[in-house]
Amino acid sequence: MAARKDDTTGLLSWMPGLNTLLHYRKEWLRHDLVAGLVLTTVLIPIGIAYAIAAGLPGIYGLYATILPLLAYAIFGPSRLLVIGPDSALAGIIFAIIVPMSAGNPERLVTLAGALAILSGLISILASLLKLGFMTELISKPIRYGYMNGIALTVLISQAPALLGVSVSSDGIFLKLKEIGLALANTQTNNISLLIGMVSLVLLLSLKRFKRLPGALLVLALATIVSAYYGLDRHDVKIMGALPKGLPSFTIPLISLNDLSSLLVGAGAIALLSNSQTSILSRSYAAKYNDHINPNKEIFGLGVANFIAGFFQGFPVNSSVSRTPVSEAAGAKTQLACITGAVIIGLLLLLAPDLLYYLPTPALAAVVITSILGFFEFKDLKRIYRIQQWEFWLSIVCFAGVVIFGVLPGIGIAISIAILEYLWDGWRPHYAILGRVDQLKGYHDISRHPSARLIPGLVLLRWDAPLFFANAELFHHCVLDSIAKSPHPVRRIVITSEPVTSVDVTSADMLVELDEQLKAAGIELCFAEMKDPVRDKLRKFGLSDRFDNDRFFPTIGQAVNGYLNAYIVEWIDWEDRV
Numbered sequence: 001m002a003a004r005k006d007d008t009t010g011l012l013s014w015m016p017g018l019n020t021l022l023h024y025r026k027e028w029l030r031h032d033l034v035a036g037l038v039l040t041t042v043l044i045p046i047g048i049a050y051a052i053a054a055g056l057p058g059i060y061g062l063y064a065t066i067l068p069l070l071a072y073a074i075f076g077p078s079r080l081l082v083i084g085p086d087s088a089l090a091g092i093i094f095a096i097i098v099p100m101s102a103g104n105p106e107r108l109v110t111l112a113g114a115l116a117i118l119s120g121l122i123s124i125l126a127s128l129l130k131l132g133f134m135t136e137l138i139s140k141p142i143r144y145g146y147m148n149g150i151a152l153t154v155l156i157s158q159a160p161a162l163l164g165v166s167v168s169s170d171g172i173f174l175k176l177k178e179i180g181l182a183l184a185n186t187q188t189n190n191i192s193l194l195i196g197m198v199s200l201v202l203l204l205s206l207k208r209f210k211r212l213p214g215a216l217l218v219l220a221l222a223t224i225v226s227a228y229y230g231l232d233r234h235d236v237k238i239m240g241a242l243p244k245g246l247p248s249f250t251i252p253l254i255s256l257n258d259l260s261s262l263l264v265g266a267g268a269i270a271l272l273s274n275s276q277t278s279i280l281s282r283s284y285a286a287k288y289n290d291h292i293n294p295n296k297e298i299f300g301l302g303v304a305n306f307i308a309g310f311f312q313g314f315p316v317n318s319s320v321s322r323t324p325v326s327e328a329a330g331a332k333t334q335l336a337c338i339t340g341a342v343i344i345g346l347l348l349l350l351a352p353d354l355l356y357y358l359p360t361p362a363l364a365a366v367v368i369t370s371i372l373g374f375f376e377f378k379d380l381k382r383i384y385r386i387q388q389w390e391f392w393l394s395i396v397c398f399a400g401v402v403i404f405g406v407l408p409g410i411g412i413a414i415s416i417a418i419l420e421y422l423w424d425g426w427r428p429h430y431a432i433l434g435r436v437d438q439l440k441g442y443h444d445i446s447r448h449p450s451a452r453l454i455p456g457l458v459l460l461r462w463d464a465p466l467f468f469a470n471a472e473l474f475h476h477c478v479l480d481s482i483a484k485s486p487h488p489v490r491r492i493v494i495t496s497e498p499v500t501s502v503d504v505t506s507a508d509m510l511v512e513l514d515e516q517l518k519a520a521g522i523e524l525c526f527a528e529m530k531d532p533v534r535d536k537l538r539k540f541g542l543s544d545r546f547d548n549d550r551f552f553p554t555i556g557q558a559v560n561g562y563l564n565a566y567i568v569e570w571i572d573w574e575d576r577v
Contacts, residue, residue, distance in 0.1 A: 016077040016296060017334045028332035035331035036339020041213035042322050043069075043084060043340050044347070048239070048355070049215075049366040050085035052161075053154055054093040054314055056112055057105075058239055058355075058363070061085050062344055063247035064116075064313035068304035069341040073334035076300030077292050078281045082326050082337055083304050086317035087370050088147060088276065089269055091154040093314055095405055096265040100258065109312060111262065113252035116316070117309030118259075118266035123274055123302025132278070132294030139420060141383055143275070144376045145394035146413040149401025154371045161237070161364035162200065164192025172402055192236050195222060196361030203369040215366050222362035223355065231359060239358035246345055247311040266315075268414070273305075273317040274298050281318070393420065428464030430477050433495060433555070437573040442495075442555050454570055456490040457562045458482060459527075459555065463498045468505035475509050482522065489522050490566055493558045497528035507540040514545060525550045527558040 012019055043065050051061025065084045072083040096115060101108040126132070156175050160167040165182040169175050182188060199218050206214030225231070232238045254262070278294050285292040301318065308316055326336050347354065384391040393416055401409030431444035434451030442459055445451045460481050466474060482489045502510075514524050529551060537546060552558035563570060 014296070014299060015074050017072065017079075017300070018074045020079060020333055021073070021335065024333065024335070028335070031330040031332045032335035033339055035326050035336035036343065038213070039082065039322065039326045039331070039336060039340040040343045041216040043082075043344060044355075045215040045219045045363075045366055046319075046322065046370065047085050047344075048358070049363045049370070050087055050090045051314070052360070052363055053087065053090035053158060053367045054085070054112070055098040055101075056093075056108060056314060058358075059242045060109065060112070060312060060314060062242075062348065063311060064308050064316055066247065066341045066344055067311045067313060068308045068316045069337045071304040071307045072300050073338050073341075075303040076334070077296045078285070078300075079290075079333045080323060080327050080331055081277070081281055082319045082322040082340075083301065084316050084319055084322065085314070086273070086276075086319060087154060087367065088150060089273060089315050089317050090367075091150045091157070092265060092269055092272070094157060095153070096262065100261060110252040110254065111258065112314035113250065113309040113312060114254045114258065115262050115266055115269070115309070116305045116314050117252065118262055119269040119273070119315050120302045120304070120306030120309060122267055122270040123298050123305065125302075126270070126274070127295045127299035127302060130295050132274075132298055139390070139393075139417065140379070141390040141394040142397050142413055142417050142420070144380055144383075145397030146272075146401060146409065148375055148394075149398045149409055151371045151375050152398075152402060155368055158364040158367045158371075161192075161360050162196035162368060164189035164196065164236075164361060171405070189235055191231060191234050192359070192361045195225075195231070195236065195359050196365055199362040199365035200368060203365055207369070215369075219358060219362055219366065223358045226359045227357035232357070237360035239355050239360070239363075241356055242348065242352040244348065244352045246348060247313070249310055250312060252309060264411070269315045270302075271414070273301060273315070277301050277318040422469060425464045425467065426469040427473065428462065428470060430463060430474075431461045432481055433459035433461055435572065442559075453486065454559060454562070455487040455568050456566060457559065457568075458485055458489055458492040459495055459558075460492060461495040461498065465501040466499055466506035466510075467501065467503045471506040471509040474506070475513055478513060478524075479516075482517075491523040491525060491562050492517070493525045493527050493552070493555070493562070494529075495527050495555050495558075496533065497530070499529065499533055502533055502536050502540075504540065507537065507542060510537075511542065511545065523550075525552065525558060525561075527552040527555045 044062065047061035047065040048058035049061070051058050051064065068083045072081065076083070093112060093115065097108055097111040100111055153172060156172050156179075159179055160175075163179065163183065165179060165188050167175050167178045167182070169178050199222055202218045202221075203214055206212055206217065226236065226238060274297075278297055281292045281294075281297050301316075305315055308314065331337075380391060380394060383394070397409065397413045397416060400412035404412070431446065432453075433442040434445040434448065434453045436443050436448045436451045439448075443451055444461070445453070458481050460478060462474060462477075464470060478492060478494075482492060510524075517524050524546075526546070534551065537543065552561060562568070
């Protein structure tokens with residue numbers, strides 16, 4: 001696939017997919033049509049299964065597939081990404097809309113559509129504000145913990161359908177208890193149990209054959225068996241009649257109370273889906289020497305969600321399972337996804353009863369097989385070996401989702417991510433620097449006990465931005481370093497190369513510190529400070545206080561400046577004969 005640069009301007013720059021289609025090459029057509037046909041065999045069963053996992057009738061999974069695929073084909077920058085219902089989002093959607101619906105099927109659909117619109121608007125706004133970097137704020141351990149919790153939630157929600165038992169409880173632990181009692185008392189539908197377990201075994205066995213549409217084959221076989229033996233007469237739940245025709249335009253009207261409840265979930269969905277989409281898109285862009293603008297990627301996904309909400313859909317995401325299918329089938333452009341969407345539309349128009357006898361236990365097996373791939377244990381073992389506190393962060397996120405539910409778990413995960421981000425700057429590393437014989441530069445004396453200190457000079461390295469959360473600590477560290485110096489201190493130099501920013505609070509702290517040091521006869525100077533940081537100090541009105549004589553380009557020049565200003569007994573190892 002030839003590399004493509006996002007060099008369009010104006011309105012077309014926000015429709016990179018359309019730009020690709022306008023410059024379509026005829027040699028791509030055969031590959032895209034074949035890939036679209038193959039992709040459809042995965043889109044149909046997965047779409048239906050994830051709709052059911054989200055608490056909705058299966059038909060809405062197809063509705064949430066058609067329009068988002070077409071929308072992303074126009075507004076999305078990636079040629080290969082497949083958009084649609086996603087197992088990672090299914091548990092979140094279920095946890096948000098099912099309790100709010102109070103058992104009303106129409107309200108369930110309305111809430112799902114509103115959730116898609118809100119998450120789409122949040123993504124669109126984030127892209128316009130160039131907040132694409134926000135997708136990188138959730139660390140890998142936190143993402144593992146959160147996704148493991150979501151995967152377990154979805155797994156347990158599908159277990160009753162797979163095993164042929166009825167469960168009425170909410171919450172993971174109550175559901176597990178009820179499932180266990182039902183199995184112990186043999187209160188299962190044995191035919192449903194047999195279909196579910198056979199489907200699960202077949203799906204797991206077929207996973208090794210990457211090119212085979214395992215989900216489609218298993219569901220087709222289950223549907224044929226169900227229709228031939230009339231399993232619905234034996235209390236086996238089946239798909240039933242699907243509405244004929246394409247999804248209609250609807251406006252999901254909700255109350256202000258609903259809006260406030262949905263916004264938190266929509267924000268979490270936007271963050272999670274944008275993070276996954278950004279990672280997946282970048283990986284394919286790197287593979288094909290392409291360039292993807294993360295803000296355009298977020299915009300494309302946002303538009304797909306926004307449109308899905310108005311056409312009886314629910315929040316969608318990029319697919320880590322369907323995208324490789326499309327690529328392996330030879331897809332070259334977004335036309336492969338368009339082909340898949342058109343075929344599904346034709347199915348709903350011409351043959352909606354084709355899925356009438358599809359048994360629910362087989363669908364549950366498809367969801368469970370897909371969700372098993374989201375559990376991450378191997379890399380968590382590696383994280384435990386190299387940094388245990390990050391492993392336990394992951395466990396806390398997992399426990400938050402499992403114990404408190406998906407929505408509170410989202411809040412816990414995001415809060416921990418923010419705290420993790422702030423902690424490095426809040427309590428950063430700092431060091432006193434000294435001169436080590438036969439070693440260039442100035443180095444941390446805690447790591448080099450033989451390092452020599454220059455009498456009367458303290459070199460303090462601060463390894464973080466200066467901002468409100470660490471300003472007081474910096475103040476304390478400077479005074480503590482001076483107090484611990486073996487010689488009376490005349491000058492302290494802050495080696496500022498790691499300092500990337502300064503805010504008003506820390507600037508005011510520097511003024512107070514300078515006054516305090518000046519009263520003690522000590523000069524406060526800086527070395528290696530970046531120009532943007534110095535510009536901020538000027539903006540804060542500190543240029544008169546900290547004139548140019550207080551700043552040195554390098555630590556070596558700061559040391560020479562001190563030695564020239566004061567009579568100090570000091571011979572550097574490089575000056576020895």
